[in-house]
Amino acid sequence: xxxxxxxxxxxxxxxxxxxxxxxxxxxxxxxxxxxxxxxxxxxxxxxxxxxxxxxxxxxxxxxxxxxxxxxxxxxxxxxxxxxxxxxxxxxxxxxxxxxxxxxxxxxxxxxxxxxxxxxxxxxxxxxxxxxxxxxxxxxxxxxxxxxxxxxxxxxxxxxxxxxxxxxxxxxxxxxxxxxxxxxxxxxxxxxxxxxxxxxxxxxxxxxxxxxxxxxxxxxxxxxxxxxxxxxxxxxxxxxxxxxxxxxxxxxxxxxxxxxxxxxxxxxxxxxxxxxxxxxxxxxxxxxxxxxxxxxxxxxxxxxxxxx
Numbered sequence: 001x002x003x004x005x006x007x008x009x010x011x012x013x014x015x016x017x018x019x020x021x022x023x024x025x026x027x028x029x030x031x032x033x034x035x036x037x038x039x040x041x042x043x044x045x046x047x048x049x050x051x052x053x054x055x056x057x058x059x060x061x062x063x064x065x066x067x068x069x070x071x072x073x074x075x076x077x078x079x080x081x082x083x084x085x086x087x088x089x090x091x092x093x094x095x096x097x098x099x100x101x102x103x104x105x106x107x108x109x110x111x112x113x114x115x116x117x118x119x120x121x122x123x124x125x126x127x128x129x130x131x132x133x134x135x136x137x138x139x140x141x142x143x144x145x146x147x148x149x150x151x152x153x154x155x156x157x158x159x160x161x162x163x164x165x166x167x168x169x170x171x172x173x174x175x176x177x178x179x180x181x182x183x184x185x186x187x188x189x190x191x192x193x194x195x196x197x198x199x200x201x202x203x204x205x206x207x208x209x210x211x212x213x214x215x216x217x218x219x220x221x222x223x224x225x226x227x228x229x230x231x232x233x234x235x236x237x238x239x240x241x242x243x244x245x246x247x248x249x250x251x252x253x254x255x256x257x258x259x260x261x262x263x264x265x266x267x268x269x270x271x272x273x274x275x276x277x278x279x280x281x282x283x284x285x286x287x288x289x290x291x292x293x294x295x296x297x298x299x300x301x302x303x304x305x306x307x
Contacts, residue, residue, distance in 0.1 A: 040069035047077035099125035150281025171214035223263025
């Protein structure tokens with residue numbers, strides 16, 4: 001957390017995410033009661049990556065707590081491309097599964113792009129399929145990547161109407177930067193997407209009423225890059241050596257964002273911490289996307305979940 005004399009309001013993503021999961025749980029129960037449709041999420045993991053195993057377990061537990069069907073498919077790291085594609089085809093055809101998520105990274109023998117492209121776009125709860133990217137770009141209903149979706153929810157909860165605000169996104173990835181830009185354009189922001197080739201990046205950032213950091217470089221964005229009173233959304237999750245020299249010498253690490261938090265908190269009007277900001281929104285939005293996909297499969301208008 002920030003120092004006690006910090007100016008910025010800390011945006012509590014953990015609390016918002018818990019409320020969102022509660023709303024998804026209630027909406028899913030109403031969907032099942034009224035239409036006999038129980039939202040179902042299938043998560044596929046290949047190999048034994050420890051971080052992925054923890055993440056997948058958390059997804060499964062949260063999905064089950066929300067009253068949804070939760071299927072986890074654990075495959076050995078020797079799984080072939082053909083075997084994984086066959087499983088995706090089976091899940092695409094399963095009417096009880098409304099969301100499919102393939103945990104990345106995948107082993108070297110598997111073409112990740114081909115696997116993600118094989119997922120039915122209407123079940124693509126990660127929002128990575130090119131069809132969903134296109135739907136987002138032209139304003140059609142689709143499934144939106146979870147991190148940008150959660151970030152937008154936090155912004156609207158904090159600021160209300162975003163119309164007319166200058167938004168700067170640092171980072172142009174297909175997973176965060178580009179879909180974040182589309183979502184903020186849809187909210188009638190004036191959007192700038194900055195990146196490693198941008199000239200005078202600090203000056204670009206200082207023009208932002210909303211600054212979204214998604215560049216993947218620890219504490220790159222300094223306090224003096226931030227417009228006084230701006231709202232800062234820090235998407236970065238970076239492991240760096242512990243601030244304690246003894247612990248650092250032992251190989252201990254800590255997690256920081258893409259923004260130098262203490263500096264930024266003295267200038268910004270509101271800021272997400274790392275951890276505890278955007279991160280908790282990812283699984284919550286995954287459940288929200290699964291619920292939305294289940295509604296659309298049943299021809300039912302999804303309830304609003306953002307507040």
